[in-house]
């Protein structure tokens with residue numbers, strides 16, 4: 083896979099899975115927009131790491147849950163690199179809790195950051211992609227959106243929403259040679275996983291057929307595949323990267 087002539091915007095690329103996706107594309111020659119919300123230093127570090135591969139990158143701050151900020155992010159990315167081929171909607175948060183204790187704010191924050199951001203950024207990118215008659219949109223959902231997870235009504239709903247969004251948009255833009263797919267990670271070793279108490283972590287690993295949690299790089303490889311020419315006949319698909327958990 084090679085992305086030498088491609089421009090990629092990765093939301094939430096300062097840490098975790100987004101960081102790994104930005105580095106994967108950078109290592110394959112793409113020019114990368116590293117979006118972040120608050121972690122400016124980490125985003126700069128990702129930019130430097132991409133440049134060490136000989137590729138170009140820029141860090142752009144934006145809260146992608148905000149419609150105008152998301153639109154400005156996409157516009158700035160396109161202005162900076164002159165084009166946009168691939169959008170990865172990766173930014174996400176958790177605010178776990180049983181529904182009895184979940185606040186309205188916990189619901190709204192997760193819905194806005196995980197789902198509305200996907201609409202915000204895709205809407206901003208799609209006009210450019212339709213004009214060019216080329217585009218790849220990849221949404222990072224979760225197996226929680228397919229299986230449901232107790233204590234995550236907000237998160238599971240937002241992730242299921244991303245799957246519906248992926249399929250609907252895939253149908254809308256297929257005639258313009260734009261593909262829209264989703265990647266559904268299982269348990270991946272990032273800050274989100276580190277917030278899970280150790281005894282619960284052990285129980286969760288027991289239910290993963292491959293017997294271990296995944297690495298961010300393993301998710302990044304799947305994203306790069308779906309963005310590549312090799313995946314040109316795949317659209318509206320949800321690819322699990324979960325050690326077999328949700329099969």
Ligand code: NAP
Pocket residue numbers: 093094095096097098099100117118119120121122124144145146147172173174175195196222223224225266267268269270271272273274275
């Ligand atoms: P993470 O390590 O906590 O990193 C989250 C990233 O999202 C950070 O770069 C953060 O930026 C960014 N972000 C958060 N809110 C944002 C906002 N409003 N605007 C822009 N950026 C924002 O999370 P992760 O584990 O890598 O998760 C990445 C994605 O994978 C999420 O969509 C998550 O739901 C999904 N996922 C993760 C797992 C897992 O086990 N880790 C499993 C399934 C799915 P700042 O650093 O600037 O705050």
